[in-house]
Structures are given as C-alpha cells and as structure tokens.
Amino acid sequence: MTIFSAIGIAGTGVTVYRKWLDAIADNVANINNVAPTSGEAFRARYVQARAASYGTGEGGVVVAGTALGDPKGRLVYEPDNPLADREGYVRYPDVDLGSQMTQMIMAQRAYQANLTVVDRAKDAYQAAIQIGKG
Numbered sequence: 001m002t003i004f005s006a007i008g009i010a011g012t013g014v015t016v017y018r019k020w021l022d023a024i025a026d027n028v029a030n031i032n033n034v035a036p037t038s039g040e041a042f043r044a045r046y047v048q049a050r051a052a053s054y055g056t057g058e059g060g061v062v063v064a065g066t067a068l069g070d071p072k073g074r075l076v077y078e079p080d081n082p083l084a085d086r087e088g089y090v091r092y093p094d095v096d097l098g099s100q101m102t103q104m105i106m107a108q109r110a111y112q113a114n115l116t117v118v119d120r121a122k123d124a125y126q127a128a129i130q131i132g133k134g
Contacts, residue, residue, distance in 0.1 A: 003128075006121045012052060012060030013114035019063050020047045020107040027095050028104075035091040036083045041073025042093040070094050 023045040030042040046067040052059030072091070079088030 003121045003125045007118050009060040010114040010117035010121070012062065014111060014118070016047070016049050016061050016063055017107050017111035017114065021104065021111065023047050023066070024100050024104045024107060028097065028100050030093060031095045031097060031100075033093060034081060034083055035073070037075065037085045037089050037091050039091065040071035041091040042095075043071055044069030044093060044095045
C-alpha cells in the first residue's frame with residue numbers, strides 16, 4: 001500500500017463517519033418531536049456502510065444507504081398535549097438517547113482514527129521528501 005492510497009482509504013472512512021455523525025445529530029435533535037397518532041413519528045436515520053471494492057483490500061468504504069426507523073414510534077400518554085388524540089396519546093420517535101450517544105462516541109473515535117492515519121501518512125511522505133533532499 002502506498003502513502004497516497006492510505007490517505008485515500010482513510011479519507012473514505014472520514015466521509016462515512018462524518019455522515020454517521022450527521023445522522024446521529026439529526027436523530028438526537030428530533031428525539032422530542034411530537035406527532036399526532038394519525039401521523040408518522042420522526043424516523044431515525046441509520047447509516048449503512050460497505051466496502052468500496054469488497055475482497056480486493058483496496059478502495060476503502062462507502063455509504064451503502066440509509067435505514068429509517070419505525071414510523072409508528074412510541075405512543076406516550078400526554079392528554080394535555082394539543083396534538084393528543086381522544087384517548088390522550090401522542091406519537092414520539094422511537095430513538096434511544098443512550099444508544100445514540102454510544103454510537104456518537106464510536107463514530108467520533110473512528111473519525112479521529114482515520115484523520116490520524118491521514119496525518120501520519122502525510123508525515124511519512126514529508127519525511128521521504130526530506131530523505132531525498134539530504
């Protein structure tokens with residue numbers, strides 16, 4: 001693997017983890033959105049990744065798609081809510097804050113690790129240039 005391919009592969013990881021962090025931020029921002037029981041709850045987004053060139057060991061990773069959460073969400077009894085139905089229920093997204101925070105930590109660490117690979121590859125490239133000058 002060359003220095004430039006290491007930078008390219010790590011760059012694909014940075015992109016995927018950034019999109020994962022964006023999805024988590026969107027999920028957390030909408031965790032308290034209320035909908036009437038006649039409508040859909042906010043649907044959480046879950047990023048799906050796959051190898052860019054599976055089996056070759058090259059190419060890095062890409063976002064394969066996005067899975068959406070359950071539109072039914074969870075029913076909560078809030079009779080004072082203006083969106084409540086006759087029985088007093090409203091619909092909230094089925095998003096678990098603890099799970100989202102755990103995913104955020106994993107995505108942040110992976111994002112940072114990929115940036116570190118880019119930084120180390122850049123340092124190796126600059127050291128090789130200095131050897132050539134010397």
